[in-house]
Amino acid sequence: MIDAAAADLLGAGTVDALFPNGISRYAIGGLLVGLGTVLIYLGTGITAGASTFLESTLSYVSGRSRFAQYRASRDWRVVFTLGIIGGAAVYALIYQGDPWSIADSAWTTEVSPWRLFLGGILVGIGTRVGKGCTSGHGICGVGSVSRTSLVGVATFLVVAIVTANAVSALGVGL
Amino acid sequence: MSRHPLFMPLILVGGLVFGFGLGFSHMARPEVVLDFLTFDDFGLLFVMFGGSIVAGIAFWTLPKLRGSAPLTGRPYGRRLKSFDRDVLVGGSIFGVGWGLSGICPGAAYASLGVGNWPILYAIGGMFVGAYAQGVWRSRDADDAPAAAPSDD
Numbered sequence: 637m638i639d640a641a642a643a644d645l646l647g648a649g650t651v652d653a654l655f656p657n658g659i660s661r662y663a664i665g666g667l668l669v670g671l672g673t674v675l676i677y678l679g680t681g682i683t684a685g686a687s688t689f690l691e692s693t694l695s696y697v698s699g700r701s702r703f704a705q706y707r708a709s710r711d712w713r714v715v716f717t718l719g720i721i722g723g724a725a726v727y728a729l730i731y732q733g734d735p736w737s738i739a740d741s742a743w744t745t746e747v748s749p750w751r752l753f754l755g756g757i758l759v760g761i762g763t764r765v766g767k768g769c770t771s772g773h774g775i776c777g778v779g780s781v782s783r784t785s786l787v788g789v790a791t792f793l794v795v796a797i798v799t800a801n802a803v804s805a806l807g808v809g810l
Numbered sequence: 811m812s813r814h815p816l817f818m819p820l821i822l823v824g825g826l827v828f829g830f831g832l833g834f835s836h837m838a839r840p841e842v843v844l845d846f847l848t849f850d851d852f853g854l855l856f857v858m859f860g861g862s863i864v865a866g867i868a869f870w871t872l873p874k875l876r877g878s879a880p881l882t883g884r885p886y887g888r889r890l891k892s893f894d895r896d897v898l899v900g901g902s903i904f905g906v907g908w909g910l911s912g913i914c915p916g917a918a919y920a921s922l923g924v925g926n927w928p929i930l931y932a933i934g935g936m937f938v939g940a941y942a943q944g945v946w947r948s949r950d951a952d953d954a955p956a957a958a959p960s961d962d
Contacts, residue, residue: 654852657836662853665835666860672828673861674868679820681884683869686916690940702944712821717919719825720832724923727833732924742925747840747912749931755911756918756935758903761943763915763936766900767891770914771828773901774858779865780888787893788901789858795905800847803910810841 638663673775685772687763689713746810814881832920840912
């Protein structure tokens with residue numbers, strides 16, 4: 637329905653060129669990501685981001701002040717993260733492979749381990765130094781029309797686009 | 811510290827919906843993020859804008875309807891962080907990592923949920939990075955009182 641409406645509005649050729657996989661999966665997924673954020677906000681007033689979990693969880697094993705400041709929230713951040721894993725697992729169980737069958741429902745990436753690990757290190761440093769990630773700045777911060785978050789999103793988006801294109805242009809495989 | 815009995819269940823339900831959404835949007839797949847960043851598929855714009863518009867409507871309307879959240883008594887507010895050089899430096903480092911790996915924290919947790927076990931390399935890396943910056947930035951602060959407390 638969303639895809640048909642978009643094709644009417646923009647023309648089918650344009651939609652195919654810009655969105656080869658259609659729009660609906662992205663739009664529905666994005667609305668659900670927002671809804672999950674809103675549910676927590678409704679009940680608790682907390683604007684939850686995903687990357688604080690990294691530092692708050694480290695407070696279980698380190699007494700450093702950077703991590704210890706998150707002690708009060710570390711338990712619910714673990715629950716939030718387990719929820720994200722669980723929700724994605726429900727998606728996989730329904731939509732990947734046969735519905736509600738474990739067989740073939742796992743999907744694995746072709747991106748190489750060194751790119752994941754090195755990228756992960758930089759993501760771990762950058763999100764914590766930069767005060768937020770794609771959910772903290774991108775969803776909650778942009779939703780708050782926070783100038784800090786808008787600048788943060790613009791920064792990481794532009795740098796990520798340059799990086800991904802440079803890596804691709806250098807002929808580095810996935 | 812006593813919490814409302816529904817606090818944790820709500821966090822869990824919110825996480826489940828959030829994670830299901832990340833799975834449904836395919837953002838849990840690094841390939842889809844890399845296709846977006848190299849202009850092969852602009853669909854991810856709908857994830858970020860869709861999510862932030864839904865969140866924005868709630869952040870805008872709820873403070874006008876009620877003063878504070880029922881489970882915590884926390885005042886409804888927006889997510890506003892102070893701006894300084896760190897936002898640009900950290901955002902740039904995050905951008906290089908995101909562009910190299912195609913993965914960000916929330917999507918990485920969801921990626922584990924869709925069965926993508928190699929994402930553990932990325933999650934492991936994120937903990938290494940978060941630990942390294944924490945040790946670095948705690949070096950002066952360990953004598954001083956802890957910085958501003960976080961969300962509880």
